[in-house]
Amino acid sequence: MTTIDSSKTEDRSHLLVEKDQNKQTVTLPPKKVMASKLAAAAAAAKAAQAAAAEAEAAQAAQAQSQPVVETEKKSGESTKTDVSSTKRRLSSSVENPREKKISREKAPIVKPGKSITHSDRIVQAEISQYRPYFTETDADSPGQSAPTTKEKNLRVVLEYPGSIEPENFLLLKPVLKNTTGRSNEEEEEDKDEYNPITDLMRTCEFIYDCYLLPGEQQKLLGNQSHGIMRNLTKYRNRRSSAGFSQAVKDFNKVMRRLKAEGVISKNAKAMCHPNYDLACHILFQVYSRTVARQSDALNNYQAFSNNVYGEINPILVKDFISKTGVNSKSVFMDLGCGIGNVVLQVAAQTGCEAYGIEIMETPCKFAKRQLKEYAARMKAWRLPTGKIHFRHGDFLDVAANDLYATLKRSDVLLVNNYAFDAATNQALAQLFLDLKEGTRIISLKSFVPKHHKINQRTLNMPESILRVEEFEYYSEAVSWTNNGGHYYIATVDRGRLAPYFEEMYGH
Structure with a gap:
């Protein structure tokens, strides 16, 4: 808020009084002439007032969408005025001439909130690898002319459950590089690249399945046999640009209605956290817009070192969540989190407080x-994020990365130690001595040797406080192999040492 110095106002009024006193006197005209001039002035003022009223009405209609603020008149009444005009009046009361100049030349800027990265930006960045998809006219309209360039390069917007802006989709198909230059029919689709049409279709399906209740709500969109959902599939398959575009518009219309009625908000609140499939779709959207185009940079590591990069796939993370019982009250830590996929998935599915620390700069940046x-x-999906934090640093030096206090209150730790050497695993085991009772540690290699036994010689070793369970995972659970394998969950259980201490020291 701008504060106006009342003393400066009094000084200016004093100067104005002196100026009025120094004015020269002017002889007034005769009364009849004065009366006629007054009448003419009144008529002109009335006409000007009518014109001003019309202009004000037009301006008010135009400014309905602009933000308004409450200001007080001298009489104490409250009136709504445009933000920009309020700022101009306030700035004109300040004596600083530089601020006056800025207020006249530069309109106030309202910073936008968090915004998604739109699909069309991803496609546009690699436009040379994309080709038109909608190339056929509508079979239901045989008299329709051939599709135009605009129809072939179809742009649509899709309404999301949240209040964020609709997402822009440029509906092209990705093609293999070695087939570019051929005719559109001969170019083979690249199944490994981002496909905006598939993204849009799956988004519509998840909104239908997760945000609308079976019965009257889903009936508004139909199903795969009839209605809007059927039209999306039908016109996609027929490659009808006009039909598909209209189906998306119809979908948006229903979504806007349900959002206005509060149906979507109520259903999202009841859902609380996304299920596994929806969480995977959201994380796919995130990955495709932030990492996918630069994923080759993740291969820049020293072979056979502790920094070898590998990802744990979502299906195995789902198993981790189920086996450890992570929930919204849990604290989860990923030591060596890479690009953060596991941290984001656990937080999305459970709403927990989640931390990740990564020593390599590029993965941490991603x-x-x-x-x-x-x-x-x-926010676009109207879902809670959970509390998530990423740190760039060495997980063996948690104190330097301000994570030591968090480590001690963690409920679940994940350590992808598949490629770690023995020294690193031993150093990690020393950190576990500070964990609270009941903390669970997920690892791809066991921190406890298979034949480890508790005795007087091993009582003080960190391995002795860990009770280990072995589980199996299957193909495609990790990025570095298509084969299955095993993972381990160790639980901090100091109670198992009590009999040995009693034997040594008595009660």
């Missing part, structure tokens, strides 16, 4: 980039 997009995406 993790923070994903977190920013994740926050905007979850």
Whole structure:
């Protein structure tokens, strides 16, 4: 708020009084002439007032969408005025001439909130690898002319459950590089690249399945046999640009209605957290818009070192959540989090407080980039994000990274130690001595040797406080192999040492 110095106002009024006193006297005209001039002036003022009223009405209609603020008149009444005009009046009361100049030349800027990265930006960045998809006219309209360039490069917007802006989709198909230059029919689709049409269709399906209750609500969109949902599939398959575009518009219309009636908000609140499939779709959207185009940079590591990069796939993370019982009150930590996929998935599915620390700069940069997009995406889906933090640093030096206090209150730790050497695993085991009772540690290699036994010689070793369970995972659970394997969950259980201490020291 701008504060106006009352003393300066009094000084200016004093100067104005002196100026009035120094004015020269002017002889007034005769009364009849004065009367006629007054009448003419009154008529002109009335006409000006009518014109001003019309202009004010037009301006008010135009300014309905602009933000308004409450200001007080001298009489104490409250009136709504435009933000920009309020700022101009306030700035004109300040004596600083530089501020006056800025207020006249530069309109106030309203900073936008968090926004998603739109699909069309991703496609546009790699436009040379994309080709038109909608190339056929509508079979239901045989007299329709051939599709135009605009129809072939179809742009649509899709309404999301949240209050964030609709997402823009440029509906092209990705093609293999070695087929570019051929005719559109001969170019083979690249199944490994981002496909905006598939993204849009799956988004519509998840909104239908997760945000609308069976019965009257889903009936508004139909199903795969009739209605809007059927039209999306039908016109996609027929490659009808006009039909598909209209189906998306119809979908948006229903969504806006349900959002206005509060149905979507109520259903999202009841859902609380996304199920596994929806969480995977949201994280796919995040990854495709932040990491996918630069994923080759993740391969820049020293072979056979502790920094070898590998990802744990979502299906195995789902198993971790189920086996450890992570919930909204839990604290989860990923030591060596890479690009943060596991941290984001656990937080999305459970709403827990989640931390990740990564020593390599590039993966950590991607993790923070994903977190920013994740926050905007979850807002678009009207879902809670959970409390998520990423740190760049060495997980063996948690004190330097301000994570030591968090480590001690963690409920679940994940350590992808598949490629770690023995020294690193031993150093990690020393950290576990500070964990609270009951903390669970997930690892790809066991921290406790298979034939480890508790005795007087091993009582003080960190391995002795860990009770280990072994589980099996299957193909496609991790990125570095298609084969299955095993993972381990160790639980901090100091109670198992009590009999040995009693034997040594008595009660």
